[in-house]
Structures are given as C-alpha cells and as structure tokens.
Amino acid sequence: MDTNRDWLRSELESIEEAGLTKRERVITGPQGASIHTENGDALNFCANNYLGLSSHPEILKSAHQALDSFGYGVSSVRFICGTQSIHKELERKVAEFLGFGDSILYSSCFDANGGLFEVLLGAEDAVISDELNHASIIDGVRLSKAQRYRYKHADMADLARCLEESAGARFRLVITDGVFSMHGDLAPLPEICDLCEKHQAILAVDDSHATGFIGKTGRGTHEHFDVMGRVDIITSTLGKALGGASGGFTAASRETVELLRQRSRPYLFSNSLPPPIVAAGIRVLDLIEAEPERVARSQSNTARFREAMTTAGFSITPGIHPIVPIMLGDERKTMALADAMNARGIFVVGFSYPVVPKGQARIRVQISAAHTDEQIDQAVTTFREAALELGIIG
Ligand SMILES: Cc1ncc(COP(=O)(O)O)c(C=O)c1O
CATH class of the missing domain: 3.40.640.10 (Type I PLP-dependent aspartate aminotransferase-like (Major domain))
Structure with a gap:
C-alpha cells in the first residue's frame, strides 16, 4: 500500500516538475460568454460553447x-x-x-x-x-x-x-x-x-x-x-x-x-x-x-476577432475557425501573457510543450456566437495592452 502511495506521489511530483499539472479553474455559475469564477467575474474566451447555447x-x-x-x-x-x-x-x-x-x-x-x-x-x-x-x-x-x-x-x-x-x-x-x-x-x-x-x-x-x-x-x-x-x-x-x-x-x-x-x-x-x-x-x-443567424454570428465574430488581432500585431494561424491560436513561440512569454489576460478578467489558456511542439507555444482563444462586438473588442484591447507591457509586441 505504502509502496503504491510512494509511487503515486512520485508520479505526481514528476508531472509537477515537468510543468504538466493541469489545474481546474472553478466556475461558480452557468457557462457563458461572461462567467462567475472563484476569482471574480470574467469574459470567457476558452470554451467550446461555439453557438452560445450552453445556457440558452x-x-x-x-x-x-x-x-x-x-x-x-x-x-x-x-x-x-x-x-x-x-x-x-x-x-x-x-x-x-x-x-x-x-x-x-x-x-x-x-x-x-x-x-x-x-x-x-x-x-x-x-x-x-x-x-x-x-x-x-x-x-x-x-x-x-x-x-x-x-x-x-x-x-x-x-x-x-x-x-x-x-x-x-x-x-x-x-x-x-x-x-x-x-x-x-x-x-x-x-x-x-x-x-x-x-x-x-x-x-x-x-x-x-x-x-x-x-x-x-x-x-x-x-x-x-x-x-x-x-x-x-x-x-x-x-x-x-x-x-x-x-x-x-x-x-x-x-x-x-x-x-x-x-x-x-x-x-x-x-x-x-x-x-x-x-x-x-x-x-x-x-x-x-x-435561427440561422446564430451560425452566421459565430462566423462573423470569428472574422472580427481574427482581423483585429492581426491588425494589433499578433501572429495568428490563418483560417476560418473560431479556435484562434495566437502563436507566441516562447513558452514563458506565453504563460506570462495568459496569466496577464486572466488577471485582467479575460479567461484564456496557454498551451506549451509537450501539448504542442517546442517553440510553438500559443494561447488558444475560442470565439462564441454569444460574444458581443464589445466583448470581442475588449479582449483584443486587453491582449494588446498586456502584450505591450510584457514586450511581446512593439
Ligand atoms: C475531435 C474530438 N473528438 C472527440 C472528443 C470527445 O468528445 P466528448 O466530450 O463528447 O467525449 C473531443 C473533445 O474534446 C474532440 O475534440
């Protein structure tokens, strides 16, 4: 039993040492474009709620x-x-x-x-x-x-x-x-x-x-x-x-x-x-x-975010999908930017090695039909401010 517990602990430690521990962020209400979390309210840019129907x-x-x-x-x-x-x-x-x-x-x-x-x-x-x-x-x-x-x-x-x-x-x-x-x-x-x-x-x-x-x-x-x-x-x-x-x-x-x-x-x-x-x-x-406008809205919101982020100077994998990878490359910069975004009330997730190849660290944003124009613009502005502060964009 103890041997097994020792093994479990050492496995968990090695996961932690490799920086791979997955931590859960606790939402205290329904899923949506804006959410309540244990750490305050946030705009949510990392859910698969593409059509905004999760709590419709x-x-x-x-x-x-x-x-x-x-x-x-x-x-x-x-x-x-x-x-x-x-x-x-x-x-x-x-x-x-x-x-x-x-x-x-x-x-x-x-x-x-x-x-x-x-x-x-x-x-x-x-x-x-x-x-x-x-x-x-x-x-x-x-x-x-x-x-x-x-x-x-x-x-x-x-x-x-x-x-x-x-x-x-x-x-x-x-x-x-x-x-x-x-x-x-x-x-x-x-x-x-x-x-x-x-x-x-x-x-x-x-x-x-x-x-x-x-x-x-x-x-x-x-x-x-x-x-x-x-x-x-x-x-x-x-x-x-x-x-x-x-x-x-x-x-x-x-x-x-x-x-x-x-x-x-x-x-x-x-x-x-x-x-x-x-x-x-x-x-x-x-x-x-x-109500086909919901599908259209998901597509136009995605285009709005992709265009604004590109104009703001970020490198984005081109495409049409509401999954928008913001390519940062450097692992530490990526995590710093994700933390800065979350601290400013924009919920996003950074991915780095080994989830993605070394040197290809990124923040993955997901756009929803439920996002308003103002929320999308706010996310872009926050990205820009935080990235400028961290010296990620010029
Ligand atoms: C491509 C793909 N297939 C399957 C699944 C699993 O779907 P479910 O959550 O319904 O098990 C996911 C979810 O992450 C996925 O992204």
Whole structure:
C-alpha cells in the first residue's frame, strides 16, 4: 500500500516538475460568454460553447420539460429498457441534419469513437489515421484488430502512400478529425474524398469541433467543403456547440448504424443518454435550422476577432475557425501573457510543450456566437495592452 502511495506521489511530483499539472479553474455559475469564477467575474474566451447555447433559455426549457415528462434517467442500456421516443427522434434528426441514413447516440463522442473501429474492421482490414487525430480516435483504433497506418498531418502524399501500402486489405477506413483542436485547421476533405474514392476506402470524420456551426448552415466540415454525400461516417459530440452538456453520436448508412447497435460495446454496455440532454439536443437542432443567424454570428465574430488581432500585431494561424491560436513561440512569454489576460478578467489558456511542439507555444482563444462586438473588442484591447507591457509586441 505504502509502496503504491510512494509511487503515486512520485508520479505526481514528476508531472509537477515537468510543468504538466493541469489545474481546474472553478466556475461558480452557468457557462457563458461572461462567467462567475472563484476569482471574480470574467469574459470567457476558452470554451467550446461555439453557438452560445450552453445556457440558452430555450435549451434550459426543453431540458426542464423533459425532466417532467420523461424523468431524470432511464436506469438501463438502450436495448434492454432504455430507449425512449425522444432517443429515436434525436437519432432521426441528427441523421437528417448531417445527411445520413441513420445515427446512433452514445454517452460521449469519446464513446462513439471507442465503439466504431472494432465493429467495422477486423484483422484483414486497415485503418489509416491522421497523426494529430484526437485521443478518442487513437484509443478506438487501439481496440480494433485492424492493421494500423498513420499519415503525416493533413499530408495527402503521405495518405496516398498509406492507401497504396494497405492495398491488400479487405476494407480500408480513413479517419480524420474534421477540425484539429490545437490549431483550428480543417482537414482537406475534398482531397481526402478524392483519394478515398480512388482507392475505394471508407471515410470517417470526427466533426466534434464543427457540427452545428461550420458550413453555411452549420452542418459541419462536409458542408463547408461541399462534400456532403462523399463522407461515409461522421462522429461528433453534443458536448460542444450542440448544447454543451454531454453525449455523442455516429451518423452513417442505415446498415453501418444497425451493425453498431448490434455490436458497439459503449452502446450495448453503458446507460442511455438522460432525457434532459436528449430533449435539449432535439431543440438545439431545431434552433440551428430556425435561427440561422446564430451560425452566421459565430462566423462573423470569428472574422472580427481574427482581423483585429492581426491588425494589433499578433501572429495568428490563418483560417476560418473560431479556435484562434495566437502563436507566441516562447513558452514563458506565453504563460506570462495568459496569466496577464486572466488577471485582467479575460479567461484564456496557454498551451506549451509537450501539448504542442517546442517553440510553438500559443494561447488558444475560442470565439462564441454569444460574444458581443464589445466583448470581442475588449479582449483584443486587453491582449494588446498586456502584450505591450510584457514586450511581446512593439
Ligand atoms: C475531435 C474530438 N473528438 C472527440 C472528443 C470527445 O468528445 P466528448 O466530450 O463528447 O467525449 C473531443 C473533445 O474534446 C474532440 O475534440
């Protein structure tokens, strides 16, 4: 016991010494563009609340109504006694929204990815993954017996190499994040689609950082790139733009989804999504379609922030995504600027090695449709003042 405790302590110390301890900042109220924290009020520029729906009154109302009419939880997995009419309704809506035959709900997108590859691929198959894919994809791939290939991030020549090398496999499945969360860059889907079609490979996209707000009507990266109908499988989350509570799903052909219902372990052996989350998810999709201005606002807010920060003299990875990495390079400067921003009431997070490569430290800002023009301008002004004071910009 003591030996184990000693080991635990030494592990924690080495995490601390390496500067990798993750500390939680405690919010004392609901998620939003402005938040209350233990250290005072702040403007929040580091949440996945892309559409500002996490605490939206219509979403809260739907969740409350579902509590009253469908209860708190179902105490069962889906196939035993845990399927309510609203679960079926949300699955239909997700499939329609994304343009697929069917969809299947999970407790999280982590589970959707965890329960995907093992079902669809055996030892005679191959899975081909972008090297920067999300941890849940990496874990999901580990659970399958398929041969594994990894291509350099967004490198189409390297993806082509993997497809050629895996030509002997029965099935090949290419998996990529639709949006890579550290950089806010989009996977080059048109080129990936071309390669998958040429090599008859299945294409799966994890669109967690896109569903609901990327693309003209918010359907995601496949809409943005005009390749709807060319992506075979989409996994995504209800835990970011789509209400922000929790829950995930896989959308695909009817046959794919039916096989997942029969064999996907996180679906078969884990409890159903609670009714308030399901009903709120339905309402979110209705709101996105009925009020397209929210998607437009997310996009115009992002453009406003990106332009103003560039004009202010910051180096920003170009792009269209509300994830805006402010590239500072130096680890200590990055942490000093993040601390200065937080001290001035703007909630942001600095990332440094080993989360990102050495010398590529950055502050990752996330813009929400809920931010007002004034809040965005205030964030930019604060960035400028703090950076000038620290000698980061001239
Ligand atoms: C690309 C990607 N996939 C999956 C997940 C996991 O989603 P969830 O929170 O629903 O498990 C995340 C969340 O960080 C993500 O960024």
